[in-house]
Amino acid sequence: MTDRESYQAAGVHYDILDAGKRAAILAALSTSSYAATRGVSVDDDSRGEPAFTFQIGGVHLALVMECLGTKSSIAADVQATLGVDHFADVGYDTVSAIVNDVCSVGALPSVVNAYFATGTPSWYEVSGRFESLVEGWRQACEDSEAVWGGGESPMLGGIVADGEIDLAGSSVGSFPAGRGPLLGSRLSAGDEIVLIESNGLHTNGASFARRTAERAGYDATLSTGETFGEAVLSRSHIYARLIRRVYDAGLPLTYAAHITGHGLRKLMRPERALRYRISSLPPVPALFSFMSDTLDLDTRTAYSTFNMGAGFALYGAPGSSDALIEAAQAVGFDAWRAGVVEEGPRSVVLEPLGVTFESNDLQLR
Numbered sequence: 001m002t003d004r005e006s007y008q009a010a011g012v013h014y015d016i017l018d019a020g021k022r023a024a025i026l027a028a029l030s031t032s033s034y035a036a037t038r039g040v041s042v043d044d045d046s047r048g049e050p051a052f053t054f055q056i057g058g059v060h061l062a063l064v065m066e067c068l069g070t071k072s073s074i075a076a077d078v079q080a081t082l083g084v085d086h087f088a089d090v091g092y093d094t095v096s097a098i099v100n101d102v103c104s105v106g107a108l109p110s111v112v113n114a115y116f117a118t119g120t121p122s123w124y125e126v127s128g129r130f131e132s133l134v135e136g137w138r139q140a141c142e143d144s145e146a147v148w149g150g151g152e153s154p155m156l157g158g159i160v161a162d163g164e165i166d167l168a169g170s171s172v173g174s175f176p177a178g179r180g181p182l183l184g185s186r187l188s189a190g191d192e193i194v195l196i197e198s199n200g201l202h203t204n205g206a207s208f209a210r211r212t213a214e215r216a217g218y219d220a221t222l223s224t225g226e227t228f229g230e231a232v233l234s235r236s237h238i239y240a241r242l243i244r245r246v247y248d249a250g251l252p253l254t255y256a257a258h259i260t261g262h263g264l265r266k267l268m269r270p271e272r273a274l275r276y277r278i279s280s281l282p283p284v285p286a287l288f289s290f291m292s293d294t295l296d297l298d299t300r301t302a303y304s305t306f307n308m309g310a311g312f313a314l315y316g317a318p319g320s321s322d323a324l325i326e327a328a329q330a331v332g333f334d335a336w337r338a339g340v341v342e343e344g345p346r347s348v349v350l351e352p353l354g355v356t357f358e359s360n361d362l363q364l365r
Helices: 003-009 014-029 032-038 071-082 087-103 121-125 129-144 206-216 228-232 240-248 263-268 286-295 299-303 321-330
Strands: 040-042 052-056 059-067 108-118 147-152 165-174 192-197 255-258 274-278 310-316 335-343 347-350 355-358
Touching: 032 040, 059 087, 071 087, 071 165, 071 206, 071 228, 087 108, 087 129, 087 165, 087 240, 087 255, 087 310, 108 121, 108 129, 108 240, 121 129, 129 147, 129 240, 192 321, 206 228, 206 286, 228 286, 240 321, 255 263, 263 274, 263 299, 263 310, 263 347, 263 355, 286 299, 299 355, 310 321, 310 335, 321 335
Parallel strands: 108 147, 274 347
Antiparallel strands: 040 052, 052 059, 059 165, 108 165, 192 310, 192 335, 255 310, 274 335, 347 355
């Protein structure tokens, strides 16, 4: 099964979605001229990155809008079938999706806002569920060292299905003194790539997880002894403290990547004529082995879809990987010196697997 076929079978049409994103970016660029009328300076190079960056009054900021996707439906299914409330975890995961995008441009999240959309009041009628969601959201803001500012909770009958909730939010982040946006321009041949551990599915691949459950059930047992439902809903890591630790240690970064949709193809997100050669990969978590086996996904498809054990990547100058790994370990994350940046056509080479992703495999701009 090819990458495209597997995504479409799961109901995700990235060819269409990415084309829409590119069209929206072009339209957005036409509005940049209005910035000066408000005393704003925009970084047009940040369009297509996970966060939009701009300056007001000499202060550099990052802005993100992100959603959880269909993982909330999995939480509802698991609660119905296994009797376990994981809505604190999906609340936490929504914040992680937002703030990790802030971190991937080198900013630290300052404020987070919430968006909880339901179709009918029935979602709130399940005892304790909303309280769990709110507590998970609060805990994630605490772990991000960010203020929860507020939000919106519309009821959208006819748009959001009865019994479902659409979770999303936004964040504004700021850059410490002497630090600026990581938008790809600082990358050079010879830079080292450090991969940081994930904690399972994170916030990408929920549609595949639902297909897996249709075949195997959420009560299927993984090699680790946990159920598939428990593993899918493990809380995503939040990398804000990692970025702060890197900055506190005075370590220079040339780029960072939040590995979500498109899997390890995200390592070549910058539109640069650079090759990202990966010579070492983290162990594959049991969750991804189980999903790949159940859905009959080949290695290339799995690594172009899931994070496969690597939720974030840091890029640094030659010789910096040991210090970056030490910073990751200091905040509780395993990390690996994974590879290097080389001159060459834009691509990701996963040497241990014999897999290469070419430039046209990731077109976000």
